[in-house]
Amino acid sequence: xDCQEARQALDLLALGALPEDEASPVEQHLASCAECSRYxxxxxxxxxxxxxxxxxxxxxxxLRRRIxxxxxxxxxxxxxxxxxxxxxxxxxxxxxxxxxxxxxxEWRQAQDERQDLADxxxxxxxxxxxxxxxxxxxxxxxxxxxPMLPQSPGLAANLSYYxxxxxxxxxxxxxxxxxxxxxxxxxLWFLSSEGSRGVGTFRPSESGTxxxxxxxxxxxxxxxxSAIAVTLEPEGGSPVxxxxxxxxxxxxx
Amino acid sequence: xxxxxxxxxDEELMAAVMERHPRALEGIYDRYGAVVYxxxxxxxxxxxxxxxxxxxxxxxxxxxPQLYVASRGQLLTWLLTMARNRAxxxxxxxxRQQRFLRSPAGAQVEAQDxxxxxxxxxxxxxxxxxxAHLPPEQREAVELAYFRGLTHREIAEATGLPLxxxxxxxxxxxxxxxxxxxxxxxx
Numbered sequence: 426x427d428c429q430e431a432r433q434a435l436d437l438l439a440l441g442a443l444p445e446d447e448a449s450p451v452e453q454h455l456a457s458c459a460e461c462s463r464y465x466x467x468x469x470x471x472x473x474x475x476x477x478x479x480x481x482x483x484x485x486x487x488l489r490r491r492i493x494x495x496x497x498x499x500x501x502x503x504x505x506x507x508x509x510x511x512x513x514x515x516x517x518x519x520x521x522x523x524x525x526x527x528x529x530x531e532w533r534q535a536q537d538e539r540q541d542l543a544d545x546x547x548x549x550x551x552x553x554x555x556x557x558x559x560x561x562x563x564x565x566x567x568x569x570x571x572p573m574l575p576q577s578p579g580l581a582a583n584l585s586y587y588x589x590x591x592x593x594x595x596x597x598x599x600x601x602x603x604x605x606x607x608x609x610x611x612x613l614w615f616l617s618s619e620g621s622r623g624v625g626t627f628r629p630s631e632s633g634t635x636x637x638x639x640x641x642x643x644x645x646x647x648x649x650x651s652a653i654a655v656t657l658e659p660e661g662g663s664p665v666x667x668x669x670x671x672x673x674x675x676x677x678x
Numbered sequence: 679x680x681x682x683x684x685x686x687x688d689e690e691l692m693a694a695v696m697e698r699h700p701r702a703l704e705g706i707y708d709r710y711g712a713v714v715y716x717x718x719x720x721x722x723x724x725x726x727x728x729x730x731x732x733x734x735x736x737x738x739x740x741x742x743p744q745l746y747v748a749s750r751g752q753l754l755t756w757l758l759t760m761a762r763n764r765a766x767x768x769x770x771x772x773x774r775q776q777r778f779l780r781s782p783a784g785a786q787v788e789a790q791d792x793x794x795x796x797x798x799x800x801x802x803x804x805x806x807x808x809x810a811h812l813p814p815e816q817r818e819a820v821e822l823a824y825f826r827g828l829t830h831r832e833i834a835e836a837t838g839l840p841l842x843x844x845x846x847x848x849x850x851x852x853x854x855x856x857x858x859x860x861x862x863x864x865x
Binding site: 433436437439440441442443444466467468469470471472473474475476477478479480481482483484485488489491492493495496497574614616617618620621651652653654656664665666667670673675676 | 700703704707708711712713715716717719720725728729732733736737740751752754755758759761762763766792793794795796797798799800801802803804805806807809820821823824825827828829830831833845848849852855856859860
């Protein structure tokens with residue numbers, strides 16, 4: 426198998442579309458070709474990113490607890506397992522261990538379920554509280570302020586977004602924002618799980634201050650974005666975000 | 679050690695996992711648990727079975743971190759690849775027919791941290807934008823392979839196309855995606 430044949434098979438392998446009976450010549454080729462091994466890693470990265478074309482859902486809190494309890498508890502490879510004594514002692518000890526393990530598991534499941542209920546209640550209360558705050562914010566006739574957090578450690582910019590949903594109008598103000606790289610501009614996005622909408626591009630002044638207003642009538646009516654973000658995009662703006670994220674602000678708090 | 683698990687790099691977290699620090703696994707789960715879960719759930723269309731897949735993947739990383747280290751790739755790539763393969767294995771066990779059906783959506787709770795939601799929403803937009811560059815037939819072939827777990831022969835069978843056509847579509851699609859999604863120099 427030459428490199429050209431191998432690469433076609435490697436793309437299929439990375440996507441999980443290579444039947445098992447066709448895998449072995451590819452594996453043989455990979456074992457002796459560093460270039461194609463690198464190519465496969467690239468294909469795997471591309472395939473894995475397809476997995477990100479999925480709206481992100483919050484897993485239930487019990488999943489986190491279950492995984493961490495299993496990692497901390499007995500029975501995982503990292504924790505040295507106790508060796509039991511031989512003979513009768515072994516049988517007795519094993520029985521006792523099994524029994525206490527059984528009760529421990531039962532007890533932990535009960536704890537887990539109680540914790541789940543408590544989590545659900547506190548999530549629900551938090552959701553109600555957040556929604557109340559949001560309702561108040563949206564019924565206020567005046568402006569709401571959204572602080573925007575810089576996303577790269579070296580960025581000292583201080584950005585805020587003010588907006589009025591009633592007037593469908595908003596503006597960004599800030600200081601210490603560096604000029605964008607040549608050929609690029611900053612672009613402001615409204616984001617929800619359904620997607621993103623660019624509302625306009627802007628540049629800071631020479632001293633790094635920002636003041637730019639945006640007409641929000643480009644946003645669909647009744648669309649409830651949950652966050653805003655500033656990204657670096659090609660001059661003239663981009664229909665979808667493609668560049669580095671500069672700052673993010675949340676609209677729900 | 680004074681590692682801040684929420685700020686540490688993936689490499690630092692994995693080094694701590696190798697040294698058996700459970701909080702490092704916690705840090706990795708907090709960073710990637712939701713995306714891994716979301717992918718498993720999309721493929722399987724079932725919340726409980728998606729949870730099992732996520733648990734398998736993270737405990738495998740904890741039990742045998744050397745498997746990841748040996749792969750020499752990025753952590754997120756490894757986690758998503760493992761989750762995708764596990765989920766497809768389950769789908770296969772379920773029977774071939776069902777793989778042609780769309781996954782039921784079910785009740786969904788969006789990721790709660792809005793900054794995190796924004797980060798993944800941007801990532802998603804970039805991938806969707808790349809997929810939008812593909813002709814529909816190439817995109818379909820790639821999606822049937824990745825999300826439905828069909829081999830090229832099964833795609834040919836399902837779509838009634840010659841095998842060579844399916845292979846060509848996938849090759850062209852991957853070439854384009856590689857150019858759009860890989861950082862320069864890695865393509």
